[in-house]
Amino acid sequence: MAYMHIGKDFTPPDVPGKVTGRIKYAEDYTREGMVYARLLTSPIPHARVLDIDASEALAMDGVFGILTADDVYPDGEPQSTGLKILTNEPTLVGEPILALAAVDEKTAETAIAAISVTFERLPFVLDPLDSLAEGGGNAYPGDTNTFVFRQGFATEKWTADQVASFRAGNEPTAEPQQTVEYGDLEAAFAESTYVYEGTFTNAGYPHMSMEPRSALAYWENGKLYLHGGSQSLTAFADGIAGIIGVPKADLVFINEATGGGFGQRARAGSVPVYAVPAKLSQKINRPVMMRATREEEFTIGGARQGLTGWIKVGFKPDGVMAACDLWIVSDNGGKGGGADAFSAADCISVLYQTDAVRFRGTAIGTNTAHRGAQRGPGQNQIAPIISPIMDVAADELGVSRFDIRKINTPMTGDVGGPQRIPFTSAYMPEALEMAGNNLDGMNVNHVVVSKTAAKW
Amino acid sequence: MNPKLTRRRFIKGVIASGAAATTTAAWYSATGQERPSGFVERLVRINVNGQVRNVDVEPQETLASTLRYKLGLTGTKLGCNRGECGACTVLVNDVPTYACSVLTHSFKNDRIETVEGLESANGDLHPVQQAFVEELAPQCGYCTPGQIMSAVGLLRENANPTRDEARHALAGNICRCGSYDSYLDGVMRAVELIG
Ligand code: FES
Ligand code: FES
Numbered sequence: 169m170a171y172m173h174i175g176k177d178f179t180p181p182d183v184p185g186k187v188t189g190r191i192k193y194a195e196d197y198t199r200e201g202m203v204y205a206r207l208l209t210s211p212i213p214h215a216r217v218l219d220i221d222a223s224e225a226l227a228m229d230g231v232f233g234i235l236t237a238d239d240v241y242p243d244g245e246p247q248s249t250g251l252k253i254l255t256n257e258p259t260l261v262g263e264p265i266l267a268l269a270a271v272d273e274k275t276a277e278t279a280i281a282a283i284s285v286t287f288e289r290l291p292f293v294l295d296p297l298d299s300l301a302e303g304g305g306n307a308y309p310g311d312t313n314t315f316v317f318r319q320g321f322a323t324e325k326w327t328a329d330q331v332a333s334f335r336a337g338n339e340p341t342a343e344p345q346q347t348v349e350y351g352d353l354e355a356a357f358a359e360s361t362y363v364y365e366g367t368f369t370n371a372g373y374p375h376m377s378m379e380p381r382s383a384l385a386y387w388e389n390g391k392l393y394l395h396g397g398s399q400s401l402t403a404f405a406d407g408i409a410g411i412i413g414v415p416k417a418d419l420v421f422i423n424e425a426t427g428g429g430f431g432q433r434a435r436a437g438s439v440p441v442y443a444v445p446a447k448l449s450q451k452i453n454r455p456v457m458m459r460a461t462r463e464e465e466f467t468i469g470g471a472r473q474g475l476t477g478w479i480k481v482g483f484k485p486d487g488v489m490a491a492c493d494l495w496i497v498s499d500n501g502g503k504g505g506g507a508d509a510f511s512a513a514d515c516i517s518v519l520y521q522t523d524a525v526r527f528r529g530t531a532i533g534t535n536t537a538h539r540g541a542q543r544g545p546g547q548n549q550i551a552p553i554i555s556p557i558m559d560v561a562a563d564e565l566g567v568s569r570f571d572i573r574k575i576n577t578p579m580t581g582d583v584g585g586p587q588r589i590p591f592t593s594a595y596m597p598e599a600l601e602m603a604g605n606n607l608d609g610m611n612v613n614h615v616v617v618s619k620t621a622a623k624w
Numbered sequence: 625m626n627p628k629l630t631r632r633r634f635i636k637g638v639i640a641s642g643a644a645a646t647t648t649a650a651w652y653s654a655t656g657q658e659r660p661s662g663f664v665e666r667l668v669r670i671n672v673n674g675q676v677r678n679v680d681v682e683p684q685e686t687l688a689s690t691l692r693y694k695l696g697l698t699g700t701k702l703g704c705n706r707g708e709c710g711a712c713t714v715l716v717n718d719v720p721t722y723a724c725s726v727l728t729h730s731f732k733n734d735r736i737e738t739v740e741g742l743e744s745a746n747g748d749l750h751p752v753q754q755a756f757v758e759e760l761a762p763q764c765g766y767c768t769p770g771q772i773m774s775a776v777g778l779l780r781e782n783a784n785p786t787r788d789e790a791r792h793a794l795a796g797n798i799c800r801c802g803s804y805d806s807y808l809d810g811v812m813r814a815v816e817l818i819g
Pocket of ligand 2: 764765799
């Protein structure tokens, strides 16, 4: 079979435009009559908008109109933890409350400063364990802190003793929202000669693409022309059409280049703010450019889920990972969420071919950044947790830190995850071998060392 | 940021221009206030990519704004608009400069170069551009124009840099895609192409 690209050198078609500056990102476009939108965002982590007085702003020269949550959701905001286009109940600092269009950005900002928004402050929480504790604040609307699939918002609490015990490093005793397991965990731990047990916390760091989430929109002959950045034109265009409420056939989504996505721009639900210039343009009948700032990227841009967990791992005398028991409380932020915690357990099962694995997890909202998919969801959070455990186990069992990884690595035909899915090809042993050969002369036992292991 | 154009110099520039953040025609029209007597928009002549351009520049307008929104030179990117990422890097008299953090009116007698000005008249890529293509250095490409301008500035000052010197020269250009090594490969290949 003749391949077009495999085995041949070629220049991807986007590269010349990237080195000459000719390729266009959303903010590089312009349109005759274009006006500029700026956002008024929440200064409070959890609040309810009681009143918006924009009369002074709307009377200013050069101001064309505003857009509020009532405009975009005339039947009420959707009941979900998903990011909204605009909202009257912000659950994180920086969530967009309204947008204003003006002749230029300075005029828009001057006008926004003249808008008076009356907020009712609501209790907020920054740590999922604080929210789980009886009496702790709840991040979501209606004094709730979790979202149950097909059921909606709910509230989950642990006793003070349960939270304190988990904080002290013990296995949680509360009922998890989700349990997935395979193999005989008890028997596998019984076979283990070294068992590691401990707790961990990692923060969910943000995507922070270099290109801010700017967008330009205008309507012509009943069609919406929207310039934005995405990771997949086809997948994204359908989603954003639904969010805006325009038939797919009437949306022309233009996306020549995207300045980084990292999972955040895979689906339109993570970037509903693109609907702001689209809706505003429809309302004021002019092309609208909305240039997002870096500060806005920090607030309406997303982050991974942060994971707080307890882990117990058993190793046989030869270094084979026999059992892994993992309990994770996920920080779902003020909006969004994900399945990172389960993916973390899945990753251990796949990468280390563990005989028995149990995953238990609970996801709780906090009034922090929006959470969503980021490359390697779950796998990247668990890597710095499991790697030092491998090192400690190797040292305890007298196996080299290099060999303990080779012993446990998956091979073609092995299976992984709770559904025991077979791998059609896996070449980790060869990769490790090559790495070992290339590191000849170095002490490979120390190559994969992690400094955090000593502290555990 | 290059030592000749510090944040302090930027702030001093704003003060020297007599500009508060909002002393513009737009502001006066937006607020309905009278313009002070003697207020004029500044028609500035700046030399960009070898061409003298007349531009209507507001007192507090940054060079990045002028290039992108007045002159249509959108190859210069804005990643942070606050002197932190380097996406807006251009050359001013051969010195890599964050265009988001300097005021246009302070460059009336200077040579400004953007990524659009690097190709030769017959369309050949500059050796740094060519080398970045050959090394497939860009990923998303948003930081690429800034990386290129920093590399061109380096090679004008030091035609034969070590990889470490190149790393130092590009240290003010963040690449969120993490393509740093490929950009360094590009700089070293450009050295070879220039010969
Ligand atoms: S845009 Fe100028 S340094 Fe980031
Ligand atoms: S290539 Fe994407 S930020 Fe550098």
